[in-house]
Amino acid sequence: MTPRTTAPDLTEARLRELAGERSFARGRAYVDAVSAVEVRDDRIRASVAGTERYTAELTLGRRGLAGECDCPYGQEGNFCKHLVAVGLTVLSTGFDLPRRRARSRDRARGLDTWLAALPHAELLALVREEAAENHGLRRRLELRAASARQDLTEVRSLIRDLLDLEPFTRQGWMDPADARAYVDQAGQAVAAIRSLTGSGRAADAVTLAREGIGLLTGTTASIDDEDGRLAEIGAGLAHAHHEACRAARPDPDELARWLVTHALRDEAELTGLDPLDYTDVLGDRGTTALRERAIEAWKANRGGWPEKYLIQRLTKTGRDADMVIALHAADLAPNGHTHLLIARELEASGRPEEALEWAERGIREAENLATVDTALIDHLSDRYTRADRPADAAALRRDHFTARPSLLTYQQLRATAQVAGHWPAERERALALLRTANATVLLAALLDDKDTAAAWQTATESGASAVQWTTLADQLRPTRPADSLTIYQRLATPLTHQTGTKAYTQLVALLLSIRDCHQRLGTQNDFTLYTAALRTAQKRKRNLIALLDEHGL
Structure with missing residues (x-):
């Protein structure tokens, strides 16, 4: 058996694993360019000629094989082709690393002994x-x-x-x-x-x-x-x-001044120096001075991102609600979002009355209730409900729905008004608004309320989307299967002219609903004739026929 003469981790397989197939293959082509191989105790350094001459160094440490090279690819932390070339050179030339390491240590000891013996002058x-x-x-x-x-x-x-x-x-x-x-x-x-x-x-x-x-x-x-x-x-x-x-x-004051000055420089990221890391040196006095300096800098340049970022970190660390409020109040958003942030900060500080005032102020000062941050509406409505003010919560939801009529705002108004105990009256007002403002949302609201009679009338008069017609048919089916059947068959017709899995799946779903309607009406024979005609017309669509078979249609 040939004795092992290299490090256990220095193998072709390990080189290939570290470099990847592409760099490993390129490294093979550079073996002849390797020169000036030096072996130290746990390192192998060599020069590799390429577009330039690079220095590549393999490390054979406790953590296994690693390497560094000063080529551009190696500088990015990659195990490059030059490192592969050095490793392959060592493996192919039969380097006896244990012996070379021992010689390296002997040379180092010899140099040390010689230097120690030299006269001072020499x-x-x-x-x-x-x-x-x-x-x-x-x-x-x-x-x-x-x-x-x-x-x-x-x-x-x-x-x-x-x-x-x-x-x-x-x-x-x-x-x-x-x-x-x-x-x-x-x-x-x-x-x-x-x-x-x-x-x-x-x-x-x-x-x-x-x-x-x-x-x-x-x-x-x-x-x-x-x-x-x-x-x-x-x-x-x-x-x-x-x-x-x-x-x-x-001096804590002077250190605080320098830290803030440095943190606000554009190049501060180069050092990664964080003023908050110095609290162990600043103490209470210096930390206070640090915050005061940061506030002064922010007041002088409220639009500056470094100033704003620093004061946000300092205020959050110190939990100084008034500073946070001052920061947000200086740049209030027209949609009430910053009012909400202030309200939350005040609540976290145990000041609920002030928090409520800021939330209400956000609604009053909003440029347009239709574009107000919905999270502020939700927050204030919740606080009214908690304070046993359901009428105020319902009024807020009503105003928001009036400004932004949608299914979501309708649902929110309904939930809040039901708690207040006057949903019927609110519903009439809301539906009256939708009848003049938006027939699509009106039908969506009626369907959400499961008011099938009104939904049928609205859909018949104003039209509806395919999804809305399907929902309406599903709701009508238990009590008005004939009307549902009409809707399902109308929706199925255009699908018979389409191809593709999506169309086939939708068509089968409608056919299952059509079958249920016929069963409720006692007209199963009509359904049998319907599907037979459909299968004949669609016989060339093998995937559709297979899907029909799968569902027993």
């Missing part, structure tokens, strides 16, 4: 030589040195350089490779700020974190951050700032 010369050739290393070392000697001016200057986007952008655009390099560099700034907090200089860290957030958000207006890399740095700076504030405990 080690210093080596570091200077490497720093001179590696700009990134030199900048990291300079930042550490400035932090160690507590040179805040120099640290600030270095952090500003690390967060400077200009060297990485081309006409306001940052390509994936540049974005990766920038994130690596900017990450050093975040680490430096956090190290200041850890070394007891949290107040300085607060200042530098704010400056860093300002630099980042102030220079990204023209940068496309579709892959979220700038947001990653923004979130890191926000976390460093919060961490520093916990340690430094800055």
Whole structure:
């Protein structure tokens, strides 16, 4: 048996599963483009040549096989063809990963031993030589040195350089490779700020974190951050700032001012910084100041979405009903919807009388009762009923029905008037209105009331839809089967000229009703002749005939 020389999770099947068939197939074609394979303890890194040269890295960790690549597709979090190519290269060339990992650890230990044995002067010369050739290393070392000697001016200057986007952008655009390099560099700034907090200089860290957030958000207006890399740095700076504030405990009023100012900036989403996360630092005094600042900003710009969103969150968190009312009252909707929101807020705060006043005000101030928010009508009618004011509830429903005559408003008026005990009178008024306003709704109301005599008269005089005729026939059938039969047969005739499952199903349903009418009338022979003629005329419609057979017709 051949001994296993690769990681258990590094198999063709696993590569295919992670990448999908398309990327796996493309990865096969890139095996020859893989070079400079490096093996670390749990990582395999290689260069893959394509339209550009990309760096792909496989991770063989406890959670199984994973990978990262700096190609555009890989930057979106996908397991790309380059990662497949690296994995297939390792599998096809017989890499002995355990042995290579052991060699990597031996090299690391050897390097550590050698560096530890170097005389101070030689080690210093080596570091200077490497720093001179590696700009990134030199900048990291300079930042550490400035932090160690507590040179805040120099640290600030270095952090500003690390967060400077200009060297990485081309006409306001940052390509994936540049974005990766920038994130690596900017990450050093975040680490430096956090190290200041850890070394007891949290107040300085607060200042530098704010400056860093300002630099980042102030220079990204023209940068496309579709892959979220700038947001990653923004979130890191926000976390460093919060961490520093916990340690430094800055003035609550001043912190509240800064938090509100930042939250109202258009670029605030880049950091994800939420003022409400700082309640542990602000305390009662700072939280009050935060809300007051938010109110001031909202009053100055009531139409601004950031201002409105912030104050809504703050008011809901503090359950300050008066603030919520002020927010909604500044922009009352003509259909009464905001009046309803205020009424609900007041009820939740245990102020039912004021809630009722706002609901009634919504009705009074509505531009047109026909377009008023029906939820407000329902709310106020319910409150009148609860307060043992059924007459007021019925009057409200009557006014709403008059303004918007429909089957629904008719049903609501009926339900409310029945509770009040005067539905007959209300019904006469409502039907009188419908006779002059809308014959279709009139017939729907009569059918809903099951007033078959009046519904028959209305349908005969003013006409009806097929659905209404069917409903009327269904209601008439127990007592007037002959009239129902006439309706059903009239509805069935046009269906015999149609094809398709829907038409066949409707026709069969009507035939079942026609059969029932004949049974009630004692004329079953007439039905037999009717269906026989129908089957003869429709014999070419095999699906219809099968459906008739299925129902015994």
